[in-house]
Amino acid sequence: MNFFTLSAFMVFFSIGAEETCTKITENLHYSCMGRNLSYIPLSIPSSVQKLDFSFNVLKFLQKTVFPVLSFLQLLDLSRCYIKGIENDAFYNVQNLTTLILTGNPITHIGPGCFNFLRNIQRLMLVDVGLTSLQLHMNNLTKLQELKVGTNNIQFMTLPSFMSTFKDFSLLDLHANNISIIKKNHTIVLREMSRNITLILSRNPLLHIEPGAFKEMYLRELDIRSSFVSVAVQKVGLEALCGLYVKRLIFGKFWDDYRIYLPDTDFLDGLCSIYFQEVYYFMKDTPNQQVNIFRCMINATNVSVTGVLIPNGAVMPFHEIKELNLISSRLDILPGKQISHLHTLEKLVITHNIKVLGAESLVDIPKLQYIDLSSNQMTWYFGCCPNLLNGTPQIRYLNLSLNSHVSLSERGFEGLDSLEILDFHHTRVAGMGYHSYLSNLKYLRYLDVSYSSITFCNIYCFYGLSSLNVLKIAGNNFQSDVSRYIFNNLTSLEHLDMSFCRIVELHPSSFKDLQRLQLLNLSGNKLMILDFLAYSNLNKLTSVYVAKNSITSIPLNVLQKLPTNLSVFDLSSNPIDCSCSQTDLILWIIENQKVLKEPNDIICTMLSPNSDFRAIDFDIDSCVHNKRITIILLLCFLTVIVILSIIVYRFQFYLKYCCILLRGYRSARQQECSYDAFVIFSSYDEVWVMNELVENLQNGFPPIQLCLHMRDFQAGKSIASNIIDEGIMGSHKFIVVVSQHFIDSAWCRFEFELAQSWFVMERNANIIIIILEDVEEKKLKKVIDLHKHLKKNTYLKWSRETLSSMRFWIRLRKAVIAGKQKYCI
Known part of the structure; x- marks a missing residue:
């Protein structure tokens, strides 16, 4: 191969490589992920700040691999088959703050490879084959996060010089091979800042030396699935005696093996740990009834997931603010146990298999947030004053994704502070017939979507003067109730009426919704949108009318659409693309930036299954034909018009005869x-x-x-x-x-x-x-x-x-x- 051929090949290859990277943000963010590149393309500007170079082929990192990228802050080299990192490899990218080397089979790390990364804050060496934390990182004094999970590290001993890393806040050691933790392994951590998160999940812990964590202050400790047996976990928790941690996370991951809990005191070790928040993830049932909350009484935030909580379990919390009971296999909402928790502010009880009943919540004066969703609850007696008669400060109530809820005649009496109320995908009996919500003057958000409601009473939403968001999708309206039901909702900004089988809306339906910004009417049976022209919806920015039966929109309606409209979804409607609809077609073509899915606005002028797009319709031909027709009508009257129509109708066949005769005479x-x-x-x-x-x-x-x-x-x-x-x-x-x-x-x-x-x-x-x-x-x-x-x-x-x-x-x-x- 001569020099000219070689040069041409290199230029061609270089141009092809440069085109492979994707520009995310001009001059700042580029992605070359998965392009099989072995070098940084020349098209990457020197001003780039973020570069995703993952899933390529670099093999060895040397000083010459990177061009001078002085502003580069984030570099992702995940899965690049890197086997070795030489000294000064990052000389040309000295201002990196985040370096990701995940999933590389690194066998050689030069002692000076990180010398010039003095600004690095986040270093990710996940799944790279590390066996020790003794890395040459002396210069990384600004390091905040070190993620070395999924390696073969056996001891969590950090290099002594890291005790001077004042900003260090995260050490992720998940899924390593740490089985023993001794006092001398935690010396450096003990000397560091109190704001550190330590992740030890999925390590095969066998032994923790008592006192290894004594007087250590952590922001978070995650030890999920970190003990080889229940007995080891029991002893391990006891060995954490003297630990001060703001958030403690322990238990099992959902994909971990199921274990047998023979003892009732397997959580007693928690009593010697000082924590504010505790998150317990389990999928096991103890052999005997055990009070899992006994050592959590001083916690402010308790979250228990997947643990069978027996009826009558004692909850003697002193300072509890948030309580989460998720997938706890409750058959009744434990109101008696939760009542009288004077400090409780947030209660979440969700994802239980079948809740058959509920006990009233009494004397919880600070409770503001209640989430009882996804419990398959069937509640035939009146809701909700009977349940919440001791919670005057409730602002958030979520009863969505349950089976059935019946509202009592008292409605929401005593719950005047409610701001958010969610019933979506729960059958709500009675709401469409009565004005149960009239006392909720502070309610801002109401979701009763797909709740099997037929709105018969025009005063259903009477009194909701502060309502901003109303979602009633998937329900029904009786007669012309929709014309009056939104009266006086002067603060409404978001209205979802999709899939309500609405055939027609009166122009006065939205006369009071002067602040409305989003209107969703998708999935109905609307044929006309005249109500948009006569409603006072000046602030409307988003209109969704997809999947209706709209064939045309008159010019006067298009001209009166709000000027600040930014989203108009007209897709999946049977638009009539003909010369009689040139105003609509022209508006569609000129407003593609406003239309949500302009390519999905399909014409049905040929057949219902046509895939001809409205934006491809030829407007000029319609204009030309109109002009010819007008001239012929004025000049030649009826006879000339008839002749013109005949010629126009059969022009294809006339041309066909001329072509045929020309060919025959050849x-x-x-x-x-x-x-x-x-x-x-x-x-x-x-x-x-x-x-x-x-x-x-x-x-x-x-x-x-x-x-x-x-x-x-x-x-x-x-x-x-x-x-x-x-x-x-x-x-x-x-x-x-x-x-x-x-x-x-x-x-x-x-x-x-x-x-x-x-x-x-x-x-x-x-x-x-x-x-x-x-x-x-x-x-x-x-x-x-x-x-x-x-x-x-x-x-x-x-x-x-x-x-x-x-x-x-x-x-x-x-x-x-x-x-x-x-x-x-």
């Missing part, structure tokens, strides 16, 4: 260039190329076929190509009949030319191939095709082996017959 002894001209739809091109061409043209003897996409001359009109190359240049015609053929205007045109040629010249043979069955009434759409099939023998394609062989023998014989004759 040279009569022209030799055929092709044995057969194949008339087919472009949708059947795969069959033509893979079957017809392969068996005829590539067979023996070869039969020359004329195919429009291959043999028509470029720059020549399609009609002329059909006459010169197809009709006059071929001895016979092969017509491939399918549904696509019937629907194609060009296919019908080509067949009619061939049929006319057959009438004029008796030796012009037409061979019909039925590629797929077509209804008889559709065959009649093509002039004389139905009659031709009745009077002449045709071939029918079949994939069956024996039938296919007979098909090709008969077709080859029909084409070869009379092959030496000349074209007329």
Whole structure:
């Protein structure tokens, strides 16, 4: 290879590589992920701040690998097959704050490889084969996070110099091979800041030396699935005596093995640990009833997931502010145990299998947040004052994703402070008939979507003067209730009425919603949007009317749409794309930035299954036709108009006759260039190329076929190509009949030319191939095709082996017959 060829190859390769990276933010953020690159492309500007180079091939990091990227702050080199990092490898990227080396099979780390990363804050060496934390990181004094999970580290001993790292806040050692923790392993951690998160989850801990964590202050300790047995966990928790931690996370991951809990005191070790928040994840049931909360009484935040909590379990919390009982297999909401917790502010009891009842919550004066969702709860007695009669400060109430809730005649009496109320996907009995919400003057958010409600009372939302968001999707309206039900909701900004089977909306339905910004009416049966033109919705920015029955929108409605409209979803509607709707089509074309899915606005002018997009409609042709029509009407009156319509209607066939006569008068002894001209739809091109061409043209003897996409001359009109190359240049015609053929205007045109040629010249043979069955009434759409099939023998394609062989023998014989004759 000479120098010029080599240079050209390198330039070509360089250009190709530069195009492989994706620009996320101009000059600042680029992604080259998964491009099989072995170097940083030249197209990456020196000003880049974030570079994702993961899933490429670098193998060895040296000083020459990186160009000078002085502003680069984040570099992701995950899964790049890096085996070694040489000294000064990051010399040209000295200002990095985040370096990700996850998933590289690193076998060599040079002692000076991190020398120039003095600004690094986050270093991720996850799954790189590390066996020790004794890394050469002396210069990384600004390091905040060190993630070395999924390695083979056996001891959590940090280098002594890290005690000077004042900003250090996270050490992630999950899924390593740490089995023993001694006092001398935690010396450096003890000397560090009190704001450190330590993650030891999924380590096979066998022994923790008592006092190893004594007087250590941590922000968070995660030891989920970190003990090899329950007995080891019990002793391990006791060995954490003297630890001060703000958030303690322990228990099992959901994908971990199920263990047997033989003792009632397996959590007693928690009593010697000082913590504020505790998160206990388990999926096991103790052999005997045990009070899992006994050592959590001083916690402010308690979260228990997947633990069977027996009825009557004692909850003697002193300073509790938040209590989460998730997937706890409760059969009744434990109101008696939770009552009288004077400090409780947030209560979450969710994802239980089947809650059969509920006890009242009494004397919880500070409770503001209650989430009882996803409990499959069936609540036939009145809700909600009976349940919450001792919680006057409730602001958030979530009863969604339950089975059934009945509202009492008292409605929400005594819950005047409610701001958020959520019933979505819960059958709510009674709400559509009464004004249960009238006392909730501070309610800002109400969701009763898919709650099997039929709104019959126009005063259902009476009194909700502060309501900002209302979601009532998937419900029903009786008669014209929707015209009045939103009266006085003057603060409403978000209204979701999707999938409510709404056929028509009165213009006055939204007259009081002057602050409305989002209106969702998708999935209804609306045909007109006139209410948008006459409603006082000046602040509306988002309108969703997808999946309705809208065929047209008058110009006066389009002109009165809010000027600050930023999202208008008109997709999946049967838009009428015709010259009578040019105003709408033009508006769609000019406002594609506002339209949510402009490519999904499909025209139905040809058929209900048409995939012709509205934005592809030719407006100019409509304007031109209108002008011609007006001139003809003024000049030639009725007779001229009729003649013009006739000429316009049959102009295609007049042109067709002229083309036919021109071809017939051409040279009569022209030799055929092709044995057969194949008339087919472009949708059947795969069959033509893979079957017809392969068996005829590539067979023996070869039969020359004329195919429009291959043999028509470029720059020549399609009609002329059909006459010169197809009709006059071929001895016979092969017509491939399918549904696509019937629907194609060009296919019908080509067949009619061939049929006319057959009438004029008796030796012009037409061979019909039925590629797929077509209804008889559709065959009649093509002039004389139905009659031709009745009077002449045709071939029918079949994939069956024996039938296919007979098909090709008969077709080859029909084409070869009379092959030496000349074209007329």
